[in-house]
Amino acid sequence: MTQRAPLRVAVIGTGKMGADHVRRIEEVVSGARVSAVVDVDAERAKAVAARVDGCTAYTDAATALAAADVDAVLIASSGPAHEAALVAALERDLPVLCEKPLAPDSASALRVLEAERKLGHRRVQVGFMRRYDAEYMKLKSLLETGQLGRPLMVHNRHRNAASPPFFTSDMLVSDSVAHETDVTRWLLGQEITAVTVLRPRPSANAPEDLQDPQFVVFETDGGAVVDVEIFVNCGFGYQVQAEVVCERGTARIGDGHAMVTNMAGRWGGTISQDFIDRFADAYDRELQVWVDATRRGEVTGPSTWDGYAAAAVCEAGVRALNEGGRVEVELVERPPLY
Ligand SMILES: NC(=O)C1=CN([C@@H]2O[C@H](COP(=O)(O)OP(=O)(O)OC[C@H]3O[C@@H](n4cnc5c(N)ncnc54)[C@H](O)[C@@H]3O)[C@@H](O)[C@H]2O)C=CC1
Numbered sequence: 001m002t003q004r005a006p007l008r009v010a011v012i013g014t015g016k017m018g019a020d021h022v023r024r025i026e027e028v029v030s031g032a033r034v035s036a037v038v039d040v041d042a043e044r045a046k047a048v049a050a051r052v053d054g055c056t057a058y059t060d061a062a063t064a065l066a067a068a069d070v071d072a073v074l075i076a077s078s079g080p081a082h083e084a085a086l087v088a089a090l091e092r093d094l095p096v097l098c099e100k101p102l103a104p105d106s107a108s109a110l111r112v113l114e115a116e117r118k119l120g121h122r123r124v125q126v127g128f129m130r131r132y133d134a135e136y137m138k139l140k141s142l143l144e145t146g147q148l149g150r151p152l153m154v155h156n157r158h159r160n161a162a163s164p165p166f167f168t169s170d171m172l173v174s175d176s177v178a179h180e181t182d183v184t185r186w187l188l189g190q191e192i193t194a195v196t197v198l199r200p201r202p203s204a205n206a207p208e209d210l211q212d213p214q215f216v217v218f219e220t221d222g223g224a225v226v227d228v229e230i231f232v233n234c235g236f237g238y239q240v241q242a243e244v245v246c247e248r249g250t251a252r253i254g255d256g257h258a259m260v261t262n263m264a265g266r267w268g269g270t271i272s273q274d275f276i277d278r279f280a281d282a283y284d285r286e287l288q289v290w291v292d293a294t295r296r297g298e299v300t301g302p303s304t305w306d307g308y309a310a311a312a313v314c315e316a317g318v319r320a321l322n323e324g325g326r327v328e329v330e331l332v333e334r335p336p337l338y
């Protein structure tokens, strides 16, 4: 049944992504409003709540979700805080959009999966927003036509201008390459079975002790080989590119050729400086699709299974980074719910 009144959303975590999603729900998305925000940093939560009519600030997710004016939950707290918020939302059978990663490790992702499986229906969409990016959607549609033949290899580049101060070498895999993990599974419709991580000479511009860049290689159960250059202190901007090499041709996205200028004897364009700008349309589409589906009483998009599979691949990747060699990915049997 379609819900007519706007969906009342509680946003947990009001940092960079959470605050941007609050703005998006209030100013871009139709059919929803923010009724509560939660952050362990009380001042941050209050500052965000103050910008929204009828929004209450909390410091504890469980208290916010117990309030009568919450229909759905958007989780944008730090990864390690996701599990508690997800379980609290599932205990109340509330629909959830959870920013990636679903959870920082596979054991914690499995606990969330088990909580949803016990409910007997899907409630969670994971925030792998690249699935809603116009270029990625075009690439997937092309692959689905079969014109290019079977995919054999994918070359990905994932570059951030600079890493945040809390970033660790493990997070290049678990936080950043988490996206390519999902994109690989989604684009190819295959599971990742093994991960190898090579360590190029660290950039002198990366913080001391940060292994940046890294070169990650996935093998899939369909026989494809996928590489990811992850470089989170490249300095010049935010760049996400993917080239799929198939039996009869290749397709490539992310060259950023939307506008090319000619001036003073040179040609060129601009490069986004961060994900908020590069993926703005994808986040907008992701949230609108979530709100619309939720109001229809449906759950679409990346599932808890997708979040769990990504967590298991990233865990194998972190082991490969630290121990060397090729690490196989172990997945539990996929429950019928997914
Ligand atoms: N889809 C995408 O492209 C992106 C996704 N993310 C994801 O979004 C999430 C948030 O990332 P950022 O906004 O960059 O981080 P951030 O550090 O700016 O914000 C996180 C906020 O969560 C709050 N927090 C921590 N523990 C909490 C708890 N137990 N309850 C309530 N609030 C809590 C912190 O005080 C902080 O305000 C992460 O999962 C991250 O991986 C981040 C950047 C881009």
Ligand SMILES: O=C1[C@@H](O)[C@H](O)[C@@H](O)[C@H](O)[C@H]1O
Residues within 6 Å of the ligand: 160, 175, 176, 179, 232, 275
């Ligand atoms: O999800 C994201 C961040 O958490 C991550 O740290 C960045 O490397 C990614 O580019 C961004 O999309």
